Every structure is written in structure tokens, then in C-alpha cells.
Amino acid sequence: MRVPPMRRPFLPALLLAAAFTALPAGAATRLEQAAVVRDAALAKSEAWPMLADLTTNVGQRLAGTEAEARGRDWAVKAMKAAGLTNIKVEPFPLPVWTRGAESAEIVGAAGAETGGTGQKLAIAALGYSGATPPEGITAPVVYFPDYAALEAAAPGSLAGKIAFIDHRMMRAQDGSSYGTNGAVRRSGPALAQSKGAVATLIRSLGTDYHRNPHTGGTVAAPGTVPIPSAALSLPDAELLARRLQAGPVSVKLVSTPMTRPGGSANVSGEIPGRVPGEIVVIGGHLDSWDIGQGVIDDGAGMAITLAAAKAIKDFGKDAGVQPRRTIRVVFWGAEELGLIGGRAYAEAHKGENIVLAGESDFGADRVWRVSSKVAEAGLPLVAEIGRVLAPLGVAPTRDNGAGGGPDVGALGALGAGIIDLEQDGTRYFDLHHTPDDTLDKVDRAQLDQNVAAWAAATWLAASDDRPLRTK
CATH class of the missing domain: 3.50.30.30 (Glucose Oxidase; domain 1)
Incomplete structure (x- = not known):
């Protein structure tokens, strides 16, 4: 689960004004494409059947246990079904705690x-x-x-x-x-x-x-x-x-409880881009606590980001277009026990050019605000994302200090740009880490709004060429 920042630094007003008014050549076409992806996902995404399948047929996925391993098997099959390629399972060790x-x-x-x-x-x-x-x-x-x-x-x-x-x-x-x-x-x-x-x-x-x-x-x-x-x-x-x-x-x-040596793994799959070596990472964490069904934390984030990738894949097939940058969906293991999978992933991929990363890990209620932490040259892209998400009721933010989801924090520390599609957390902590984390708590319309937001934002980022990394 993401830890919201305690406070956010503000950008100078003139810099923000420039970001929200300047549009580079060709942006109109990209914005129109993003709107098509957005509207298709909003009308009907694959997130609900994905989430229902995961949480009904796998259920809770305590890190390092057989249940989490079943979740990884589910993830591989779901990524293949969504049309992703270059699917990888990357193991790492951890102390396994069981109740x-x-x-x-x-x-x-x-x-x-x-x-x-x-x-x-x-x-x-x-x-x-x-x-x-x-x-x-x-x-x-x-x-x-x-x-x-x-x-x-x-x-x-x-x-x-x-x-x-x-x-x-x-x-x-x-x-x-x-x-x-x-x-x-x-x-x-x-x-x-x-x-x-x-x-x-x-x-x-x-x-x-x-x-x-x-x-x-x-x-x-x-x-x-x-x-x-x-x-x-x-x-x-x-x-x-x-x-x-x-x-x-x-x-x-x-x-x-007992603690023993063991392991977990991260699972990833891709939509290849036209330009090798530039990667946009989105995803959620695969593990959950054992006392609920692992729905809002974080089966929803997995379903949202994978359904967003599928919407982009379907759009590309229908329109005959391919994103400039590779889109990689990552399902991190062992988040709940201390961001172990996120750190292992960052270490294993520190040599790659991951230009932007974002994680959906705050439930299934609607996205209400977009924020970022990117290079100054990338602020116009964030402005474009804000414009395309505005019809979904998503507000722009006034800062460039986002932390993103917990598993992308280590990527951000290595210099990856961060995008944060902030979800409405008003009722999240009624359910978080409890037996009440169950499928009946999810509103399908709000779930699809998340998919629409992630699909549009990811398409815009992956079809862009402006620098986003902060170092």
C-alpha cells in the first residue's frame, strides 16, 4: 500500500503556467489517441473480470507462501492473455512470516x-x-x-x-x-x-x-x-x-507466528516500443495480507494496470500504431513485508533506462488527482496528461514532488521519473489490511475510471520523447 507524502513542495507559478500551456508539435494527435484509449477503457475495461478471477480463484497471497506462488502463476497467464510479451519471473530471497x-x-x-x-x-x-x-x-x-x-x-x-x-x-x-x-x-x-x-x-x-x-x-x-x-x-x-x-x-x-527462510518473485511483461531502451513501468504489488482476499490491496492495482496495458495493446492493434517507449507491467512480490520486491527489482534493473514509473496501490476508488516528479523538460507531458484526464474528474496538482506507489520509490531514487494517479482514499482505511478486504467492496464504475486514467496517461508517456528522468 502506498504511503501518502506528508507534504508537497510547490513549483514556481511561472513554470507551472508554461507547463500547462505549451504543447509541442504533434501533441494534438497524441492527445486524440489518448482520448480514444481513455474512452474505450471507460466504456468497458477488463479489470473487473481480472480482479474477480484473481481474488476468487487465488485469494489472499501472503508473501513467500504457496498462495503467493499461485498468484504469480495467475499473473503469467493473465499477462499472456492480455497480449504482453517478454514475460519474466524474477525471484529474490526473503524471510517468510506466517501467522x-x-x-x-x-x-x-x-x-x-x-x-x-x-x-x-x-x-x-x-x-x-x-x-x-x-x-x-x-x-x-x-x-x-x-x-x-x-x-x-x-x-x-x-x-x-x-x-x-x-x-x-x-x-x-x-x-x-x-x-x-x-x-x-x-x-x-x-x-x-x-x-x-x-x-x-x-x-x-x-x-x-x-x-x-x-x-x-x-x-x-x-x-x-x-x-x-x-x-x-x-x-x-x-x-x-x-x-x-x-x-x-x-x-x-x-x-x-513463525519466520523461516524463503523467497518471492516479481513478474513482468511488456508492450514493446519502437525505440529500444526507453521504458515506462506501471503495475501493482502481487502479495497481500492473509486475513482478507487481497482485493483492494492490491489485486485492484494489478487489475487496473494490466487492463490499462491491454487497452493500449488493443488500441495499437486496431489503429496500427506502436508506442515509442516500451510499456512494462510489473507485479512486485513481498511489498507488504517491507517493499522487498520493489527494492530487489530496482537493484536488478538499475542499468536500464526506466524513464517513468508509477504504481496503483491505494484501493479501487476513483482517481481524483494526478501528480508527478519528473525533469523540468517533462512538465509539459504532465500537463497533457492532466488535460486528457480532466473529463474523468481528475484534477491537476500544483507540485512536482510526487512519491508514487511504494514499490516504485526505489526506482525514483535511481532517477526514474514518477507519475502518481492518486486515488480517493476516503474509505480506504476502513478496509485496509482487514478481513473486509473483499470483492464486494469494489465499485466497478470507479475501477474502470482508474483503468481509463492509467491507459491514457501511460499511452501519452510512452508515445512521448521528452526527458523525464530526474537524474
């Missing part, structure tokens, strides 16, 4: 080893978290309203205790609250461990009020054995907070 038994229960006053209250807590273990003994652990809980409060805790003050971080996420169209609160899940358990905690509970990074905990990855400090860590559903986090307001509380926690 075990998990439960939590308030057992009464701090220090009490028995006398359960019957108040079960809905939890989900965090990826790469450690394990309790099979019988679990029981320990007093220490409350922290946010990450800053945990940072301020004295060294050793959590010895033998469970840290509970009760941060709150706010609903936002751009999902910016996830960016500001993500450290709680990623770094909170390691920070609590450094102060002596035997386990960590966090309020889920979510905006719903169902008893569905939101899982996600965490990162242990180097050279340490991670402590058990889990996310509480929002209602259960608030229950625990109320109990702690009334007095000391202990929790019995059982969480028995």
Missing part, C-alpha cells in the same frame, strides 16, 4: 494471573512480529496515547509489561493520516522492546469501527529477537483504554 494462533483477553487487575473477565479482544499479529509461548503470556498493560509518549518513556520502565499505543488515525481523501501515524506500527514495537516491554498492542491503523483489526508489517531492531506485537480493532482498543482509565489491567496474549 499462528492469536488471541487476547483482559484478565483483570495488573498482576493477576487468573480470573479472566470474559472480555476477549479482537487482534491481528503484525508481520515479522515475534511469538509468545504456546500458552501465551500475561502481563500488566501500560497505556501510551501516541508514539511521542512512548518515546518519552524512561529506559527500563516497561520491563515485564505490555505497551499499548492508542494513537488515532483521521479519515482523509489523500490518506495523509496513514503517513503520519505509520511509525506506530512499523517502529512502535521495537521502541517498546528497547524500553523493556515483553509485547506490544497498538490501536489499528484504520478509520472503521468494526471489530476487524488491521494487520501490517513491523520492523525489529537489528540483532534483536522481535517481541510479540498485535493490532487491536478500534472498538477493542477503546474498550482497553476505558478499562485502563478505571485502574490497572493485565492482558493474556497468545500469538505464535
Whole structure:
């Protein structure tokens, strides 16, 4: 899942004005072609049947597991069916984390080893978290309203205790609250461990009020054995907070995940361009968390970008045209466990001239804004993309500081230009990393709007010759 930027730098007004008014020779033809691709995809794309097939017949795709391998097999077949060529499966190693038994229960006053209250807590273990003994652990809980409060805790003050971080996420169209609160899940358990905690509970990074905990990855400090860590559903986090307001509380926690050596892989396929060696990369991540169906995160992104490529392929066949630059669709493995596939891909392809990269990884709701991070010479192209996407209700942005999806960040760091078709995230964190990540949550019309936007933007970028790389 993409992490929205916390803030964006603004371009000088004169530079933007020039970008949105200057059109190079031949642009009208390219814009007309992009509009044809856009409208055809909007009328009926292949994204819905692709997404339904993937999530029904493969389902969840936890990184490094047989389920993810089935997803790779599906990806190869789907790329072939879409007319892509030069299909590759590129393996890489990773520690494979799998969920075990998990439960939590308030057992009464701090220090009490028995006398359960019957108040079960809905939890989900965090990826790469450690394990309790099979019988679990029981320990007093220490409350922290946010990450800053945990940072301020004295060294050793959590010895033998469970840290509970009760941060709150706010609903936002751009999902910016996830960016500001993500450290709680990623770094909170390691920070609590450094102060002596035997386990960590966090309020889920979510905006719903169902008893569905939101899982996600965490990162242990180097050279340490991670402590058990889990996310509480929002209602259960608030229950625990109320109990702690009334007095000391202990929790019995059982969480028995396992980590073993293993591997994953990236899958890619291409629409060859007329000019060798210039590549536009689009895609989504293939893996998902295990507690849902892997639909909005990120089966939708896979279906959107592959359907966009198919729309371009079909247009090229009908019109007898070929993009100037190669279009490469990449499905990255092991994103959820720490962007492992994205980094492996960037390392393996650092010698290639990837001029532009973008990832769809923010659900299936409509694209509402386009942003970029490209060379100054490429800003007129971004302006053209904005013009062609305007009929879809997509707004231009006023900056050139986009981060793109998480898996293209490493490509951007190597100098690839970035395109970001930002999706409406208003309800995304109701479903993100939960059992509610299911196909019925997808609106087909909004899904097709995404395909139309990606198809038009990708065609324009691939049929252009202006420099886009930032270094």
C-alpha cells in the first residue's frame, strides 16, 4: 500500500503556467489517441473480470507462501492473455512470516494471573512480529496515547509489561493520516522492546469501527529477537483504554507466528516500443495480507494496470500504431513485508533506462488527482496528461514532488521519473489490511475510471520523447 507524502513542495507559478500551456508539435494527435484509449477503457475495461478471477480463484497471497506462488502463476497467464510479451519471473530471497494462533483477553487487575473477565479482544499479529509461548503470556498493560509518549518513556520502565499505543488515525481523501501515524506500527514495537516491554498492542491503523483489526508489517531492531506485537480493532482498543482509565489491567496474549527462510518473485511483461531502451513501468504489488482476499490491496492495482496495458495493446492493434517507449507491467512480490520486491527489482534493473514509473496501490476508488516528479523538460507531458484526464474528474496538482506507489520509490531514487494517479482514499482505511478486504467492496464504475486514467496517461508517456528522468 502506498504511503501518502506528508507534504508537497510547490513549483514556481511561472513554470507551472508554461507547463500547462505549451504543447509541442504533434501533441494534438497524441492527445486524440489518448482520448480514444481513455474512452474505450471507460466504456468497458477488463479489470473487473481480472480482479474477480484473481481474488476468487487465488485469494489472499501472503508473501513467500504457496498462495503467493499461485498468484504469480495467475499473473503469467493473465499477462499472456492480455497480449504482453517478454514475460519474466524474477525471484529474490526473503524471510517468510506466517501467522499462528492469536488471541487476547483482559484478565483483570495488573498482576493477576487468573480470573479472566470474559472480555476477549479482537487482534491481528503484525508481520515479522515475534511469538509468545504456546500458552501465551500475561502481563500488566501500560497505556501510551501516541508514539511521542512512548518515546518519552524512561529506559527500563516497561520491563515485564505490555505497551499499548492508542494513537488515532483521521479519515482523509489523500490518506495523509496513514503517513503520519505509520511509525506506530512499523517502529512502535521495537521502541517498546528497547524500553523493556515483553509485547506490544497498538490501536489499528484504520478509520472503521468494526471489530476487524488491521494487520501490517513491523520492523525489529537489528540483532534483536522481535517481541510479540498485535493490532487491536478500534472498538477493542477503546474498550482497553476505558478499562485502563478505571485502574490497572493485565492482558493474556497468545500469538505464535513463525519466520523461516524463503523467497518471492516479481513478474513482468511488456508492450514493446519502437525505440529500444526507453521504458515506462506501471503495475501493482502481487502479495497481500492473509486475513482478507487481497482485493483492494492490491489485486485492484494489478487489475487496473494490466487492463490499462491491454487497452493500449488493443488500441495499437486496431489503429496500427506502436508506442515509442516500451510499456512494462510489473507485479512486485513481498511489498507488504517491507517493499522487498520493489527494492530487489530496482537493484536488478538499475542499468536500464526506466524513464517513468508509477504504481496503483491505494484501493479501487476513483482517481481524483494526478501528480508527478519528473525533469523540468517533462512538465509539459504532465500537463497533457492532466488535460486528457480532466473529463474523468481528475484534477491537476500544483507540485512536482510526487512519491508514487511504494514499490516504485526505489526506482525514483535511481532517477526514474514518477507519475502518481492518486486515488480517493476516503474509505480506504476502513478496509485496509482487514478481513473486509473483499470483492464486494469494489465499485466497478470507479475501477474502470482508474483503468481509463492509467491507459491514457501511460499511452501519452510512452508515445512521448521528452526527458523525464530526474537524474
